[in-house]
Amino acid sequence: MPALVRELVNTVFDNSVSTTNLLRRALVVACRLEIPELAEWLRKELNGYGENETGVPEYRRVQGQLMADTPRGLLPVRIEFSATNKFLTERFMGQSIPELIQITQISTDIYIRPQFDDEQMIIQKIFTPSGIYGHPKVKLSSLDLTRIIETVRTKVLEWALDLESKGILGENMTFTQEEKQIVQEQHYHFGNVSGSQIQIESNGSTQTQPQTSGDTASLTALIQLLDDALQQGRVTEEHRAELEAELATLQAQAKSPKPKWTIIKETASSLRGILENAVGSVLASQALPYVAALSR
Structure with missing residues (x-):
């Protein structure tokens, strides 16, 4: 046998x-x-x-x-x-x-x-x-x-x-x-x-485990800031759809019991380009520190 x-x-x-x-x-x-x-x-x-x-x-x-x-x-x-x-x-x-x-x-x-x-x-x-x-x-x-x-x-x-x-x-x-x-x-x-x-x-x-968590405080603050800007009409119509799409991704990840930080990081990188080139300087100056924290 x-x-x-x-x-x-x-x-x-x-x-x-x-x-x-x-x-x-x-x-x-x-x-x-x-x-x-x-x-x-x-x-x-x-x-x-x-x-x-x-x-x-x-x-x-x-x-x-x-x-x-x-x-x-x-x-x-x-x-x-x-x-x-x-x-x-x-x-x-x-x-x-x-x-x-x-x-x-x-x-x-x-x-x-x-x-x-x-x-x-x-x-x-x-x-x-x-x-x-x-x-x-x-x-x-x-x-x-x-x-x-x-x-x-x-x-x-x-x-x-x-x-x-x-x-x-x-x-x-x-x-x-x-x-x-x-x-x-x-x-x-x-x-x-x-x-x-x-x-x-x-x-x-012994093993070192990879870090899987991220800056939840920056994520929450960025979502609130972008949502307020959209609600108050502080984003041009030309770039509104772009910002809404990226915000929807962040909101879904924030609600998830297992947020994917790689996706959040990629979304933050995409947001950086939109904020720097497409929206008002005031919103950009407020949001970019949070974007930088999430892009690390």
Whole structure:
């Protein structure tokens, strides 16, 4: 009878075995080795991530094309501001691997609703100025979902190969206490690691975590300042739509339980050009310090 880990490695290369069944076999190995963090990741891949759950892996981020569902059919919507376009079309796909596989088998083009806090506000501020009237949709390619599926498959392979390199094999369908002890000295991280490589730490190692928070005070103050300026008519009609679109992006991020600071930074950079070249000097002098703080 083949060793559990070697069998798992061979299964990855067997195209007749679906990624769903591969994950189930990997779950058996993780549970018998008593690795709770890995078992949790495998269960989420099999069952899906909660709709409002934090910590959906970075490899599940996709970006599509913004479309308008109009009486003339689906039409592409061109957004001039990269930060706004990114906010509207990015999505973390939290569906289970079995669901993603099923979706890829149905169609090559997938349409989803954008994650708007206030869809009517977005329609008014972005679709109306562009001359397109319709409900927003984001068009994804099945290749984006296939990439997620294949990334998960590769992560299982990398983990199994790491076990094999340490002599953890699972002969006779079980693991020895010595094998379990070796595993307990490792920490496997799958959830929030970018790219295809798994992250492995030994006990006693230290890591510096990237900063994910930003200047919420500057963000709140900038939103209030821009909103007041628009409400009081202190922005020219020529550039009003630009400012409204960028403000809508900042407002949506501020309301989000997990604001994306990279998008806020890009939006602030875009706002800098608008403020310096298109609006009154008083508003620019008031807003630019906040923009500078958010652009760092």
